[in-house]
Amino acid sequence: MLKTNQITPEEKQKAFTSIRKKEINEKQKLNVLYHIEDFNVKDRPQRFLEAFAAILKHSNYKMALDHFIRMSAKCSRCATTCQVYQATGDAKDIPCYRSELLLSVYRRHFTMGGLLKGRLSGGGYLTDEKIQEMAESFWNCTACRRCSLECPSGIDHGLITHLGRYILSEIGIAPRALVVSTREQLEGATKNTSAIPVPALKDTLEFLEDDMFEEKSVHIKFPIDVENTDYVFFPAVSDFLMEAETLMGIAAVFTATGDSWTTGTGYFDGINYGLFYSDRMLERVVKKIDAETKRLNGKNVLIGECGHASRSAKYFLPAYCGGKDAFPVINIMEYTYKIWKEGKIKLNPDVVSEKVAYHDPCNIARQRWIINQPREILKSFCNNYVEMTPNGDENICCGGGGGTVSIDEIRPYRTTVGGKLKADQIRKSGCEILVAPCANCKKQLRELVEDQGIDCQVVGLHDLIYKAIIFDDSQIIKKEDEPETLKKEN
């Protein structure tokens, strides 16, 4: 089993030095690493309990909490599997301890035994200090859910962290980075987390189309607002700004197959930070995807290379938008694998000679959804493919999971603590190219290799596919067939 050493005191200092101002900490009665918008600090425990009660009333968490408090064995197996605990060695980072923070509140305030015990002892009330501890602890976790695999009792610590963050957000405690982005996505003018206006989106896509024509001599298109297509495409919107090659790879695949797809200008963001801090936001964002797919009369929801976007659409579109009648959700890797298996795309095995490894995004692999497909594709054209272990559903998180990657002020924490084990794993594999089919993982891994001084390039799966894809001769436009306008530009 892969393990990492504890961080040094210097690294600890670096990782846990907060850039928040002291007066803000005092004003918000919180000492955490991430920024939070101002919120009402009065009667915080009472409001926490009210929010907890409301959520329990309208959700399915109660039966899980009842199950967990009845059988938690406190064996601490989860400790050895948690990459955060391995790095810090701080017992407060043991997943079971973190879960107990919320379970103890549930036991004390929402069970008959706890209420009786509280009456008799006159204590055990939720305090501001406990809320402080939860606000800190739940956001130190990368929500990778690897610990849940190692719990003999089957306790899903990731679920408890998810719920804890949700309750905290209802009293105003949530990372500002996530809240502001979600606000723009749901209520802003641009309707996406990166605040890209539609004209800028169109410009970007046109620019990419020109680029691709120059490189491949093929008219590769990004169809926009086309109705009745097979696939309505929702990438992590940040891809339009930062992952051009991933998008070009996806467009190239569709051009090779000729299947119909489109990006809608009504809504084009796959990112769903609700998954990380609030089920209410999760529901609202999922409904936007549903509405846009309906508007365009599409047949399937196609999610780009993004783990949490894929998981939130795949598992929560049916939850919030019609159960089995909801639009089928497909991740782009599933699509590409299918058409690759059918022989509809061919990949040149002489293009990528570097040592390549594949990183499983937690939100895609933990539930054993997509594990082997991208590996099969990569092995078919990357001659120097290496495997990192553990992998698949037991993969090691990039260290920026659970939305933490979007919180820039905690980068030192992410690359020193959260991603330490991943850094060791990358080093051990000796890979020169690390394929991470997830916008969040890519951002975190790039920062990780930079901060940890690892010489490794982080790309998406379709970045490499774009390099290696071989088009039919019929699709390649020879110089003499080029339109006059393009000839002049060239």
Place this chain on the structure above:
Amino acid sequence: MELWLDAAKGPLFRLCFAIMILGLIRIFLLDIWGAYKAYRKAGDKTMPWKLIISRSIEWLFPVKRFGHNRPFYSVISILFHVGLLLVPLFLFAHVQLWRESLGFGWITLPYQWAFWLTLSTIFFALALFIGRLLNKSSSFISRNQDYLWPLILLIPFVTGFVCAHLSVNPQTYQTFMLVHVLSGDIIFVLIPFTKIAHCVLMPLSQVVCTIAWKFPPETDEAVCSTLNKKGAPV
């Protein structure tokens, strides 16, 4: 002493055993009922049964997990559970008691097996206790019951071993037997109300966790309404 022993083996045993069975049935049914209600509320009713079953089996028979992490602890814990289940259920003397009261019995452990399994369970219970005490992460998260359980479970095994395998005078035998039966009775009563409830709840864990992630539709509006947040900005 004999009177006490008869009471402990007779009416007290029946009462404690009934409390255990009824208590376990209660929490098992509560779990099932909770999961069923949640499933009914869920918007997405598809269940990944293959994954649920495979992960449940992995933990019910955790051979695959031996080498994963804390291998030493894993092996001790599993062997402890083996003895803990086999000895009380299949010891010849225990089955004989059931045969006398119910009129039927079942297969029993050979004498040598019972001897070594009892000894190993005592040894592994002590190892688990010491391990919890010495392991930094385990001791940090441990509650009182986590320390007490291996010790409580030791009592019937040690006293049973003395009665079955050592030559002691009748007075000592009766004392040990009384402690043996009484500790067994107490354990029966405690099982449904403590973490040992995992003996019946564990097979449900994967189903419960899967359903917990199946969120009901329209919770946004419902939670907003309860918290008077309708129309509030994001």
